[in-house]
Every structure is written in C-alpha cells, then in structure tokens.
Amino acid sequence: MVLKALRYIGYGIILIAATLFFLEFWMSNYQFPPVSTLKWIALAVAILLIVFARPHEEVVEHHLPH
Numbered sequence: 001m002v003l004k005a006l007r008y009i010g011y012g013i014i015l016i017a018a019t020l021f022f023l024e025f026w027m028s029n030y031q032f033p034p035v036s037t038l039k040w041i042a043l044a045v046a047i048l049l050i051v052f053a054r055p056h057e058e059v060v061e062h063h064l065p066h
Helices: 002-027 037-052 056-063
Strands: none
Touching (some): 002 037
C-alpha cells in the first residue's frame, strides 16, 4: 500500500511539473522557459520514487521460469 502511494506521488510530481512547464511556455508567447535546478531535482526524485516503489515480486516472477 505504501509503495503504491509513493508511486502515485511520483506520477503526480511529473504531471504537475509538465503542466507548469506547459503553462510557462504558453504564457511566455511560446518561448521555452529556463528549467531551474530545483525542477530537475524534483523530476529526478519523482523518477526514483516510481522506479523504487515498484513491487519487487512482479519483477522476480516475470523473470523466473514457470
């Protein structure tokens, strides 16, 4: 249950970051906004949450012979 919540938090962070980037892009007359270091760190944390919050049993069962 906790791993599932962490995974959804990671997806939420990525969704919010993408939405904010699009809004900044749109509001600046289609000029790419600068991406700060804090935003890159937030995206890296979100990706790590998604990767490490994956249930380990699915990965092990997928690779074991049946």
